Amino acid sequence: MGVIRTSLDWLYRISGVLAALCLIGILLMIVAQMVARWIGDIFPGAPQYAGYLMAAASFLAFANALNGGAHIRVSILLNAVPPKIKWVLEVWCFGIATAVIAYFVYYAYWFVYWSWRFNEVSQAQDASPLWIPQSVMVIGGVILLIAFIDNLVSVLSKGDHRLGSNVVDQSLGE
Template sequence: MRRLLDTLYTISGGLAALSILAICLLVSAQVGLNILARLGGPSLSFTIPSYADFAGYLLAAASFLALAPTFRHGTHIRVNLVISRLGARVSWALELFTLAVAGCAMGYATWYAASLMMESHHYGDKSTGMIAVPIWIPQVVMVLGLGLLTLAILDRLVESLRARQPVLTDDATE
């Protein structure tokens, strides 16, 4: 099970990185077309339809798909000012509490995002750009990213319960 979860987190991080690369390529292509139009005049004026919309969808995909792997590797921003001064038992209890609350919050966020996605699909919501994209398509990635983050948080909670000590430390990178 550990190997499967780690593979899921790695794939999610890889897809996030590919989304960032796609943004770079898309924006670079449009900049190149803008330069071509400046140099060649109106006859060479081209644009990638809805490129800004697609760049936004890719940015959302990168952001949501990166949540689980960054959490797993301990690279989310955490403030350890208080927890570093607590004893091991209190620190562990606080970790269990925060992971449980975070798991519930992310579970709710995932459920709500999935409900929104299904509503968008039901009503046939589409984007307003030159290319009308069904809104549920980019929302699927948001739901997937939130679901993976929920899974990663619950995964850490189970690890902490099994270890009977805090597992979220400054050197949590794997």
Template sequence: MRKLLDGIYDSAAALAALFMVGLLVMVMLSIVSRQLSFHVPGIDAYAGYLMAASGFLALAHTLKRGEHIRVTLLLNALPGRWTKALDVGALGLATLLAALFAFYSCKLAWQSRTFNDISTGSDATPLWLPQLGMALGTVIFLVAFIDELVLEIRGQRVTTTSSEALRNE
């Protein structure tokens, strides 16, 4: 099960990276098209769609690598069992919020598909297509929070800390 979950998180991160490269291509195409005086319709919208998909798909991988912002001032001051209780409570609340986020993201994509909602730009993209990246990203984010909560309750959670704080001056 661990290999499957880690594979899902890594695949979502790889897809996010691919969308980020697509974003770079869109920006470069926009720059080149302005310099050469031709217009590519919808390029700004597609850049936005790729940026949103990239951000949402990277959420779970970022969480599992300990790169989300976490205030540990209170946690470090508490004794062991209180630290675990606070961790479980925080992860439980975060899981609930992630579940709401995932539910409403999926509902939005579903409603856009049902109502045939399209973008107002000249590209007329069906909005459910770019919203799939957000919906998929939030569902994987929810799975990652459930994973973290279960690991914390079982006492198997390894808390990874970002090395970014060590590089701060």
């Protein structure tokens, strides 16, 4: 079981690192576009590439943010109820979240598949195949689904989730 735990934690961390690299990529796109304007040239597709990187950063960061305790939770309610009710609420929340993200991933996969099948390209100057940036959405969604399943199994088996403690929540008097 230790190998699985280590692998999942590694997956969440790598996903967060890739999201951070996407943010650096956005910075580089903006700087490259600025330099191109200063020398009287254009960088076609830079805004689109920055947008693709922003979507990739968002979806790749979801699982890492979830496990770091950065997602919004109704902790004040969960801390005010007895342990048995808290467990039921945790199972319900993680169960619903797992179902919703599984639904999203299923349809996002088919969305990407049909974009690839019909060879859809961006309407902008870059004319990039859209399935490439869209597939990062599916990858991030799958990692988030794994994180929700991981936490649901943890609540069911151990009685508690694996979410980290957010310092901001602690500062509000929880």
